[in-house]
Amino acid sequence: METVKTEGVILRSMKHSESSRILTVFTEAQGKISLMAKGIRKGKGRSPADPFSYMNLVYSYKSSRDIQVLTQIELVDAFMGIRENMDKMRSAFAVCELTLRTIETQDSHPALFAILVETLQALNKTTGSPHNYFWRYGLRLIQEIGFGLDFNSCQSCGKEFTMEGGSFRFSFANGGLICGNCQDKSESLVSLRGESVRLLQYLNSGGIERAGRLKPSSPAVKEIDGLLLGFLNYHVEGMKGLKTAELFKY
Ligand SMILES: [Zn+2]
Structure with missing residues (x-):
């Protein structure tokens, strides 16, 4: 003992x-x-x-x-600032459920713990979009469990993306974007608009201070939720969505 x-x-x-x-x-x-x-x-x-x-x-x-x-x-x-705001509450519950469902018991992740605390502290005081903090945490969690996502270059041929052109495809299997030349060879692709890609790029590698300032359109919110939860369902055994995600309003 x-x-x-x-x-x-x-x-x-x-x-x-x-x-x-x-x-x-x-x-x-x-x-x-x-x-x-x-x-x-x-x-x-x-x-x-x-x-x-x-x-x-x-x-x-x-x-x-x-x-x-x-x-x-x-x-x-x-975190009373979260408990007094329904949108912040939804994001905080989703962050907890995501951790509960993806992290193995007694598997130490001190870096992710620090990100969890930082996320709740930022959510507690933000006047920006609470949902962005859930996404940022989800992206960091995915990095911590060993699948870093890449929104900057093609995961098949390595070509860097320019933000011109409207349509992007994300591969669940490869954990990143696939360019037009490589799309035929890839399975399980989902479409993303440029707005979603820019937001994901920022949240995947940017600091937490400005995370709440970005205001996504409602189609982008649906796309990013679909991408994160779809990716986790694809890679994490027994994941099958988040109950708290059903509370999100679009
Ligand atoms: Zn390519």
Whole structure:
């Protein structure tokens, strides 16, 4: 048995009994982990142990157990700026569900943990488009699990794209754009408009500060959601979409 002290973001909180809950937490130290939390009652107000709350945690860890035992929990940030805005809430829940569905249990990803915290902090205070933060997080998560996407050059012949010309094709199999000359050889292509490609280029490699300022048209929103979720469904076993994505309005 070992005592683990770490920061974590709650991904899911499920009632176990009248006075206990099972928390699924993305921790800095050990990645995604399940914790038995005794004495946390869901009262009338918001519990600090709700999804996307950022906590300091202490738990006792035994490798033979699937669920570890939480001994201390302290709120770092409940992100009230997110909880007061429905669009921000949808993006934050989608970010949590994406992490829950794609990251293996006890597979440590400290860089992704930092990106998760940075994303929630930015979402908390943004006055821009909340959905963009979900996309940016999704693109970074895809990089972290080993499939970096490329929106700058053809994934078949390597030719660099110019932004002239209206139609782009993205390949789920190759994780990037395919040029006109190579399209016949490629399978599972989806079409993207230039606007979506520019936004994806920016969110895939740009800083978080300006991520919310870009205001996509509603066809671009549909295309980018379709691309990210389609890519994950194609590559991550058992993914099959996100429940929270059904909440997105177009
Ligand atoms: Zn090509």
